[in-house]
Amino acid sequence: MKQRLISSGVGIVIVLLVFLCHNTLVLPVILAVVNCIILFELSRVVGGQKYGLAMTGVMLYGAAMPILEFFRCKHSAAALIAASVSKGAEIISHVQSGLLTICLLMLFVQFLVYHGKFRVEQLAFMGGAMFLIPWSLDKLIELNFYGTGEHGLFYLILALCGAWIADSGAYFCGVALGKHKLCPNISPKKTVEGFVGGIISNAVIFWLVFLVYARIRGVDFTAVNGILAAVLGIVCAPISVVGDLTFSVIKREKGIKDYGKIMPGHGGLTDRFDSVLFVVPMFYVFVHLFTIL
Helix, strand or coil: CHHHHHHHHHHHHHHHHHHHHCCCCHHHHHHHHHHHHHHHHHHHHCCHHHCHHHHHHHHHHHHHHHHHHHHHHHHHHHHHHCCCCCHHHHHHHHHHHHHHHHHHHHHHHHHHHCCCCCCHHHHHHHHHHHHHHHHHHHHHHHHHCCCCCCCHHHHHHHHHHHHHHHHHHHHHHHHHHCCCEEECCCEEEEEHHHHHHHHHHHHHHHHHHHHHHHHHHCCCCCHHHHHHHHHHHHHHHHHHHHHHHHHHHHHHHHCCCCCCCCECCCECHHHHHHHHHHHHHHHHHHHHHCCCC
16 A cells, blocks of 8 residues: 555656646656656666667667657647648657667667677667657657647646556455456456456546546537547556556566666656556547547
């Protein structure tokens, strides 16, 4: 319980910072820091932190992408409002592609120089993490500028909290009702009852949050909108579990308890964002496919 409260406290601080500074450089800077910490923790799992050129490429990409994405989205949003084409957004997209190419080359050069020491498994793991972690968290910036940005902050915060809401619902349902183990070889504490409870609680909370927000903003919220909101909660909950279990398997295979010690006695930032990294992209896809607000 203590660990859950610490996790919630960290989440609340991050959400408050996002809420207060979502349209400023503070948002991408926060995400850049989160990217770099997670990428360092993951690289350390495979011993990649010993290879300077590879780590420089990984960290450079993780730090730069949120900032570039912020300005790209800002240019795109301004062009959308003005009903024009954004050359700035197009240029930044090319810069992002060029940066990816350069950072991947740094990894491959490290692989060639230290062949026999820097193994292909390390190259693949670090390269995959370098691309996927920023790609996932950049979706928070895109959600912030979704459409004309009218509901961007709401979507951003809900996407960020979606995994944590599902995790909390599953935890409390599991404590109260849990009897059947969900996957004892990976995560002994997870139960089938907690898994189902997490899905149901996520659906109810998403529906309620969307309803309250729509009433406050004076937006029409029909029964169809309510169903879509609940379905979004239902979709996010099991994906949250997939993310959690995926990173748990990696820890088990590498024989580690936590990814880091950034929160003493609690673990690393990866341990707190494992589910978020999976939920955010699905949330982004869903709200683009279906109009809830």
